[in-house]
Amino acid sequence: MEQSATLDIETLKITQEQFILASQSLHLQRPACDPVYPVGLYGWRKRCLYFFLLLLLATMIVNLALTVWIIKVMNFSVDGMGNLQLKQDGIRLEGISEFLLPLYVNEIQSRRDSLLVLRSDKNVTMNARNNQGQLTGQLTVGPEAVEAQCQRLEVRSSDGGKLLFTADEEEVVMTTEKFTVTAGSDGAVFGHSVETPLIQARASEDLKLESPTRTLTMEAPRGVEVSAAKGPLKVSGRKDLQLESTEGEILLDANSIQLGSLPLGVYAASAAQASEDQALYEVCVCPSGKIYLSPAESSSTCQAMSNICLWS
Known part of the structure; x- marks a missing residue:
């Protein structure tokens, strides 16, 4: 029994030595384990990441709040923004609107129940240009005057059919049936000639044609008619009044023609003595055109050598 156990131990040692020698001859190496590295952010990197995430979240919340506030204040909707509404036929503005830069539109129209008011601190100017951009018409409403610069100015009736007033470089035409000029005590002043078929005053007012420093001339190819239907007609002048045909x-x-304050022309020494018993007189005309009275007799007493004609 002891001999067999000794043989087994010897055999086991031989077998272990053979395994070691075989392992060294084949250069076998035992597999080694890879090093383990920790995964994740730690320390100040982790704190910076959380800080940026919080900052981004706060920025998104502020932007969302501002967007909602702007939409509410500006009254954004599907139709437009606030008083500005987008229509199929154009843009509609409600209330007062202010334009800081030039406005280019084809038409500006107010609502049916309101007026269209254009306001400016200095003036309101509307320009019209052609295809080349050249200025063809301009209307300026200023604090002192309203100016229109164009080749032809037309004023039409409310329906747009009848032409009432036309003005260009050569003439000014008014096609109305009645033209009324309302002026002060001095009336209407015309610097040059006036051509019209009729000058008529109102029913309760007088018509006065006067030239204070010059002559008053009325001409017509077929005659001039001056009439007063329901009142007197007075023609007076400071110097001479001349009727010429x-x-x-x-x-x-x-029915009666009166020539007042005519002088009496006689050969008598005193005109007063000659007219004491005289009832009828004769109207005489001097060669110069001066009219005087002469005592009426059986024959004409008008004489070219009368004292009135000699001193005229």
Whole structure:
């Protein structure tokens, strides 16, 4: 029994030595384990990441709040923004609107129940240009005057069919049936000639044609008619009043014609003595055109050598 146990131990040692030698001859190495590294952020890197995440979240919340506030204040909607509404036929503005830069539109129209008001601290200017950008018309409403610069100015009736007023560089035409000028005590002043078919005053007012420092001339190719239907007609002048007809006659047609303050022309020493018993007189005309009275007798007493004609 002891001999067999000794043999087994010897055999086991031989076998272990053979395994070691075989392992060294084959250069076998035992597998080694890889080093383990920790995964994640630690320390100040982790704190910076959390800080940036919180800052980004706060910024998003502030931006969302500002967006909601702007939408609420500006009254944004599907149709437009606040008083500005987008329509299919254009843009509609409610209330007062202010434009800081030029406005280019095809048409500006107010609502049916309100007026269209254009306001400016200095003036309101509307320009019209052609395809080349050249200025063809301008309307300026200023604090002192309203100026219109264009080739032709037209004023039409409310329906747009009848032309009422036209002005250009050559003439000014008014096609209304009645033209009324309301002026002060001096009336209407015309610097040059006036051409019109009729000058008529109102029913309760007088018509006065006057030239204070110059002559008043009325001409017409077929005659001038001056009439007063329901009142007197007075023609007066500071110096001479001349009625002249080159090819026709001057007709004074009335029930009574009065020539007041005519001088009396006689050969008598005293005109007062000659007219004491005289009842009828004859109207005489001097060669110069001066009219005087002469005592009426059986024959004409008008004499070219009368004292009135000699001193005229």
